[in-house]
Amino acid sequence: MTNPVLDAIKNRRSTRQFTEEQVSPEQLDILLDAAIWAPSGSNSQSWRFTAIQKPDILLKLNELVREGFLYRYEPDDDYPSKKFAKNAAENEKYNFYYHAPTLIISSNVGGYANALADSALALENLFLAAESIGLGTCYINQLHWLENDEPIREYLAELGIPRDHVICASASVGNIKSPSPAPERKPDTISIIR
Numbered sequence: 518m519t520n521p522v523l524d525a526i527k528n529r530r531s532t533r534q535f536t537e538e539q540v541s542p543e544q545l546d547i548l549l550d551a552a553i554w555a556p557s558g559s560n561s562q563s564w565r566f567t568a569i570q571k572p573d574i575l576l577k578l579n580e581l582v583r584e585g586f587l588y589r590y591e592p593d594d595d596y597p598s599k600k601f602a603k604n605a606a607e608n609e610k611y612n613f614y615y616h617a618p619t620l621i622i623s624s625n626v627g628g629y630a631n632a633l634a635d636s637a638l639a640l641e642n643l644f645l646a647a648e649s650i651g652l653g654t655c656y657i658n659q660l661h662w663l664e665n666d667e668p669i670r671e672y673l674a675e676l677g678i679p680r681d682h683v684i685c686a687s688a689s690v691g692n693i694k695s696p697s698p699a700p701e702r703k704p705d706t707i708s709i710i711r
């Protein structure tokens with residue numbers, strides 16, 4: 518059994534190499550529209566999606582993220598990617614959004630228990646919509662880990678993201694330069710009780 522939705526679900530991969538070509542206004546509208554049609558707890562729809570396409574803003578954000586990891590961030594648990602991100606930031610060529618031409622930041626009101634769940638569902642909608650129109654995406658956690666970093670919050674506030682929002686995640690978006698291979702599915706992750 519296959520159909521366009523199932524194809525998009527299976528063919529979507531996390532893209533980490535993008536071309537320089539910018540996402541068009543029409544494409545960006547499709548992605549953001551898909552995001553806001555996701556389900557949300559109690560139909561809250563209290564999310565905000567901030568799309569950044571200006572290279573100088575993205576580079577400034579990258580500089581702040583790099584400095585945040587280098588000088589202010591300490592992993593608060595053993596999740597390996599946090600330590601990896603801190604180490605990766607030592608490289609002066611570090612770029613947390615893989616030089617994607619568009620970064621979409623997903624935030625939500627502070628104190629809302631479903632913030633991350635709503636964000637994840639909205640971003641998966643966005644990822645699948647991107648796949649369906651030939652664009653690549655990648656979930657990016659760095660801004661979430663650094664959401665309490667003061668210089669970053671200061672800059673995000675300048676970009677219109679309210680200080681009382683939690684930063685749930687972000688998404689790199691662009692045209693695919695090099696496709697990622699599909700990881701194998703791990704066995705024994707499904708139980709069916711009939």
Ligand SMILES: Cc1cc2nc3c(=O)[nH]c(=O)nc-3n(C[C@H](O)[C@H](O)[C@H](O)COP(=O)(O)O)c2cc1C
Nearest residue numbers: 529530531532533655656657658659697698699700
């Ligand atoms: C909650 C979550 C956080 C993730 N964070 C990152 C990230 O910060 N950087 C990154 O390159 N990929 C990130 N990913 C992408 C995963 O590494 C990727 O989904 C996984 O390796 C499977 O590959 P696929 O998406 O191509 O199927 C994240 C995915 C999820 C669901």
